[in-house]
Amino acid sequence: MRSFMTFLLYFCFQILVYCMPFATVALALSSETDKLALLALKEKLINGAPDSLPSWNESQHFCEWQGVTCGRRHMRVVALHLENQILSGTLGPSVGNLTFLRILRLKNVNLYGEIPSQIGRLKRLQVLNLNDNNLHGEIPMELTNCTAIKVIFLHSNQLSGRIPTWFESMMQLTQLNLGANNLFGTIPSSLGNVSSLENLSLAQNHLKGSIPYSLDRLSNLKILNLDSNNLLGEIPNSLYNLSNIQVLDIGGNNLFGSLPSNMHLAFPNLNEFIIGANQISGTFPSSLSNLTELQMLDISYNTFVGSIPHTLGQLNKLEWFNIGGNNFGSGGAHDLDFLSSLTNSTQLSKIYIFDNGFGGVLPNIIGNFSTHLSLLHMEYNQIHGVIPERIGQLIGLTDLEIGNNFLEGTIPDSIRKLKDIGSLGFEDNKLSGYIPIVIGNLTMLSQLDLSGNKLEGSIPISLRNCTQMQELSFSSNKLSGHIPDQTFGYLDGLIYLGLSNNSFTGPIPSEFGNLKHISQLYLSLNKLSGEIPNDLASCIDLTQLVLGGNFFHGTIPLFLGSSLRSLEILDLSNNNFSSIIPFELENLTFLNKLDLSFNNLYGEVPIGGVFSNVTRISLTGNKNLCGGIPQLKLPKCFRAPSKKHKKSLKKKFILISVIAGILFSFIAFITVHFLTRKTKRLPSSPSLQNGNLRVTYGELHEATNGFSSSNLVGAGSFGSVYKGSLLHFERPIVVKVLNLQTRGAAKSFMAECKALANMKHRNLVKVLTCCSSVDYNGEDFKAIVFEFMPNGSLEKLLYDSEESGNHYLSVKQRVDIALDVAHALDYLHNDTEQAVVHCDIKPSNVLLDDDFIAHLGDFGLARLIHGGIGHSTNDQISSSTIIKGTIGYVPPEYGAGGQV
Structure with missing residues (x-):
C-alpha cells in the first residue's frame, strides 16, 4: 500500500x-x-x-x-x-x-x-x-x-433612444444613473422588477408620461431622481411606501396633487426633498417639521398657500430652505414670524422665500441667523419698514437680495461688515438718502443693484474699490452731478452698467474706454451732454448702447459701425445730434434695434443692414433725412450729376462747338444770345437771411462735421470754405470761415456782409446767412453761409485736369458763362442803390450751379459807391482791405494810382 x-x-x-x-x-x-x-x-x-x-x-x-x-x-x-x-x-x-x-x-x-x-x-x-x-x-x-454588473453610471452624455426594458434582467444592479442625456419615451414599469436598486436617477432627459406605480416595489431604494423631465399626472401614492428613501427629487416636471399630512411617517430617513417647479398645491405640511434628518427642502415654484408653521426650528440639520415662487403669506404683519424659528437651524446656509405674498417688517431677529448663512433671497414680496441695522451681523452672506418690496429709509452703514458679499440687490423699493460711502468696503462685490429707489446725491468715489464688479445698476433714482472721473476706470471687469433715468450731468467720462468687457451700457434719460467720446471705440464687446433722452450733440461717431461690431441695440434718440447717418452702421450684422429718432439728422439714409427692415429702425423727428428704403416714405435725395452723365454732356457740347465754328455765325450767335438773355433776366428769390434764418456756431460745427478737413473745398487769404448740410435747408451749403488772425479778415467779413446784404440776382452767389459768435474755446468766430455750387469754380473746370479742363466746356457754355458774369457786373454797377465794385473778378470767384449757370462770389474786397459809378471820390465809402485785389486781376484804376 x-x-x-x-x-x-x-x-x-x-x-x-x-x-x-x-x-x-x-x-x-x-x-x-x-x-x-x-x-x-x-x-x-x-x-x-x-x-x-x-x-x-x-x-x-x-x-x-x-x-x-x-x-x-x-x-x-x-x-x-x-x-x-x-x-x-x-x-x-x-x-x-x-x-x-x-x-x-x-x-x-x-x-x-x-x-x-x-x-x-x-x-x-x-x-x-x-x-x-x-x-x-x-x-x-x-x-x-x-x-x-452592479453599477451603471452614464450621466451627462448625449445618449438617445428609450430607456431599455432589459434592465430588469440585471438582478444585481444597485445603482443606475442615466441622467442628463437625450433619452425619451416613458419610464418602463419593468424597472420595478430590479429589486436590488438603491439609486435610480433618470433626471434631465425628455421623459414623459406618469411615474409608474411599480416603483413602489423598490424597497431598497434610497435615491430617486426624476428631476427636469416632462413627467405629468398626480404624484402616485405608492411612492410614499418607499420608507428607506433618503433623496426624493421629482422637481421640474408637470406633476400635481398635494402632500400627505404624515410625511414624517412615510419618509423617516429623508435627507433631501425636492419637488420644486411643478403644479403641486395645498398648504405647507406641518409634518415636514418632524423630518429631523432633513438637510434640503425645496418646494419652490408650485401653488402652495397659507402660512409657514413656527416649528421649523426642529430641523436642526437643515441647510437649504426654498419655498420661493408660491402664494405663501397674506401681506399681514406676522407673515415673517416663522423666521425666528429658523434661527435654531444652525447649519442653515441658504434661505429662499422670494416671490410670495409675505408682508410685515423685516424683523431684527434676522441678525440671529447662523454665520453659516451665505444666501438670503426675499425679493418680490410685500415687506415694508426699514432694513434692520443688524443685517450687518450676517457676516457669512455672499448673496443678499431683498428687492421689489416696500422698504423705506436709508441703506444702513452696517452693510460694511458684509466683507464676503458678492451680490447685493435692494432694487425697486422706496429707499432714500445717499449711496453709503461704506459701499467701497465691499471689495468682493460683483453685482450691485440699487435701481428703482429714491436715492439722491452723487456716486461715491469709494466705489472704485469694488474692483470685482461685473454688474452695476443705479438706474431710476434721483442721483445727480457728474459721473465721477477716476472711478469707473478701476472697474474694468464691468459687463453691465445701468445709470439711466437720473439727473446726471456733464460728459461721458473718457475712462469708460477702460471697460473692455462691457456688454450693456445704459445712460438714457439723464442730462448728459457733450459728444460721444472716441474712447468708447475700445469697448468692442458692447451689445447694447442706450444713450437716448440726453443733450448729446455732435456727429454720430463712425466707430459705432467700424469698431463696435457686436452691437445689437443702439439708442441715440431724443438728443441733439446733427450730422448725416454714418453708412458704417450698415456693417453691424447683429444690430436688430436702431433708434435715432428726434435729433437733427440730415442727408441720405442708408439702405443696407438694419436699415433694410423698417420695423427695426426709428428715424421719427429728423426732418431733413432723405432716401432710404421705400417703406420710410422719405423724399428722394439731391445728387450732383454723375461722371457718366457729364461725359455724355461733353460729347454733345463738342458737337455743338463744331457746328458753331464759323466766325460769322459765332458773332451772330453772340449778338442774338445777348439780346435774348438780357430780356430774360430775373431776380432770384429772397435770401434766407432776409427770412430771419439764424445759425449758431454749434450748428455750423455740426453741419461741417466739426470743420473737418474732409469737408474742406477751398481756402483763401482770409479763411477757408467748407461744404456741409444745414438743418431746415434742403440743399447742401458752403461755409466761409474767416481766419480772424489774418490782418484785414474782420474788415473783409464786414465788407462782404454789407455788399451782399440786399442784393438779389440770379448770377450772384446766394447768401443764406452770416454768423458772428464765439466758438467752443471762447474765441471770436465769423462765417458766411452760401448755397453750395455743385460744379465748383470756373477756374477748376478750366485748369485743374484734362478731364475737367478745356475739353469739358463747349463754346456755348463759355459764352453763357461770360454773359452771366457780365449780367452780374451790370447789376452791381447800375441796378443797386449803392454801386458795388467787386475788385477781384477772376475764374476762382465764378461759381457754377448744377445747370452751369455762373454766379459771382467772394465780395471780401468789394467797395460801395453812393449814387453809382462816376460820382466824386468824396462820396465813396471804402470797405476794402489794404490788399486791393489778386495779382493778375488787380483793378486797372489802382494800377494808374486812381480811385476804383
Whole structure:
C-alpha cells in the first residue's frame, strides 16, 4: 500500500513538472492579450494626441501604467480608472478583450462616439462609469451579458433612444444613473422588477408620461431622481411606501396633487426633498417639521398657500430652505414670524422665500441667523419698514437680495461688515438718502443693484474699490452731478452698467474706454451732454448702447459701425445730434434695434443692414433725412450729376462747338444770345437771411462735421470754405470761415456782409446767412453761409485736369458763362442803390450751379459807391482791405494810382 502511494505521488509530480511550462506560457499569452488590448485602446482614446497617457509604453510593465490595476495571481487587468483628463477619443472595441475587467471608470475624459457592443464580453464587469463625456447613440443591449454588473453610471452624455426594458434582467444592479442625456419615451414599469436598486436617477432627459406605480416595489431604494423631465399626472401614492428613501427629487416636471399630512411617517430617513417647479398645491405640511434628518427642502415654484408653521426650528440639520415662487403669506404683519424659528437651524446656509405674498417688517431677529448663512433671497414680496441695522451681523452672506418690496429709509452703514458679499440687490423699493460711502468696503462685490429707489446725491468715489464688479445698476433714482472721473476706470471687469433715468450731468467720462468687457451700457434719460467720446471705440464687446433722452450733440461717431461690431441695440434718440447717418452702421450684422429718432439728422439714409427692415429702425423727428428704403416714405435725395452723365454732356457740347465754328455765325450767335438773355433776366428769390434764418456756431460745427478737413473745398487769404448740410435747408451749403488772425479778415467779413446784404440776382452767389459768435474755446468766430455750387469754380473746370479742363466746356457754355458774369457786373454797377465794385473778378470767384449757370462770389474786397459809378471820390465809402485785389486781376484804376 505504501509503495502504491509512493508511486502515485511520483506520478503526480511528473505531471506537474511536465505541465508547468505550458501553464506559464498560457499565463504569458493571456497577459500579452491584455497589453495589446490596452495599446489598441490607447490609440482610440487619445486620438493621436502625443502627450496623453505618456506612461503607456514599453518602458514598464502594463500593470504599472496610469489607471491600470492588475490582479496579483494572474496579472490580468481588473480595473481601468481614468478621469478628468482631455483624451478626446473613443472607447475602442478592444476593451472587450480585457475579459478579467471588473471596474471600468472613464469619467470626464472627453470621450465621443458610441459605447462599443464589445463591452458585452466583459462577463466579470461590476462597475461601469462613463459619466461626463460626449457619448451618443443608444445604450447597447449587449450589456445584458454583463450579469455581474452592479453599477451603471452614464450621466451627462448625449445618449438617445428609450430607456431599455432589459434592465430588469440585471438582478444585481444597485445603482443606475442615466441622467442628463437625450433619452425619451416613458419610464418602463419593468424597472420595478430590479429589486436590488438603491439609486435610480433618470433626471434631465425628455421623459414623459406618469411615474409608474411599480416603483413602489423598490424597497431598497434610497435615491430617486426624476428631476427636469416632462413627467405629468398626480404624484402616485405608492411612492410614499418607499420608507428607506433618503433623496426624493421629482422637481421640474408637470406633476400635481398635494402632500400627505404624515410625511414624517412615510419618509423617516429623508435627507433631501425636492419637488420644486411643478403644479403641486395645498398648504405647507406641518409634518415636514418632524423630518429631523432633513438637510434640503425645496418646494419652490408650485401653488402652495397659507402660512409657514413656527416649528421649523426642529430641523436642526437643515441647510437649504426654498419655498420661493408660491402664494405663501397674506401681506399681514406676522407673515415673517416663522423666521425666528429658523434661527435654531444652525447649519442653515441658504434661505429662499422670494416671490410670495409675505408682508410685515423685516424683523431684527434676522441678525440671529447662523454665520453659516451665505444666501438670503426675499425679493418680490410685500415687506415694508426699514432694513434692520443688524443685517450687518450676517457676516457669512455672499448673496443678499431683498428687492421689489416696500422698504423705506436709508441703506444702513452696517452693510460694511458684509466683507464676503458678492451680490447685493435692494432694487425697486422706496429707499432714500445717499449711496453709503461704506459701499467701497465691499471689495468682493460683483453685482450691485440699487435701481428703482429714491436715492439722491452723487456716486461715491469709494466705489472704485469694488474692483470685482461685473454688474452695476443705479438706474431710476434721483442721483445727480457728474459721473465721477477716476472711478469707473478701476472697474474694468464691468459687463453691465445701468445709470439711466437720473439727473446726471456733464460728459461721458473718457475712462469708460477702460471697460473692455462691457456688454450693456445704459445712460438714457439723464442730462448728459457733450459728444460721444472716441474712447468708447475700445469697448468692442458692447451689445447694447442706450444713450437716448440726453443733450448729446455732435456727429454720430463712425466707430459705432467700424469698431463696435457686436452691437445689437443702439439708442441715440431724443438728443441733439446733427450730422448725416454714418453708412458704417450698415456693417453691424447683429444690430436688430436702431433708434435715432428726434435729433437733427440730415442727408441720405442708408439702405443696407438694419436699415433694410423698417420695423427695426426709428428715424421719427429728423426732418431733413432723405432716401432710404421705400417703406420710410422719405423724399428722394439731391445728387450732383454723375461722371457718366457729364461725359455724355461733353460729347454733345463738342458737337455743338463744331457746328458753331464759323466766325460769322459765332458773332451772330453772340449778338442774338445777348439780346435774348438780357430780356430774360430775373431776380432770384429772397435770401434766407432776409427770412430771419439764424445759425449758431454749434450748428455750423455740426453741419461741417466739426470743420473737418474732409469737408474742406477751398481756402483763401482770409479763411477757408467748407461744404456741409444745414438743418431746415434742403440743399447742401458752403461755409466761409474767416481766419480772424489774418490782418484785414474782420474788415473783409464786414465788407462782404454789407455788399451782399440786399442784393438779389440770379448770377450772384446766394447768401443764406452770416454768423458772428464765439466758438467752443471762447474765441471770436465769423462765417458766411452760401448755397453750395455743385460744379465748383470756373477756374477748376478750366485748369485743374484734362478731364475737367478745356475739353469739358463747349463754346456755348463759355459764352453763357461770360454773359452771366457780365449780367452780374451790370447789376452791381447800375441796378443797386449803392454801386458795388467787386475788385477781384477772376475764374476762382465764378461759381457754377448744377445747370452751369455762373454766379459771382467772394465780395471780401468789394467797395460801395453812393449814387453809382462816376460820382466824386468824396462820396465813396471804402470797405476794402489794404490788399486791393489778386495779382493778375488787380483793378486797372489802382494800377494808374486812381480811385476804383
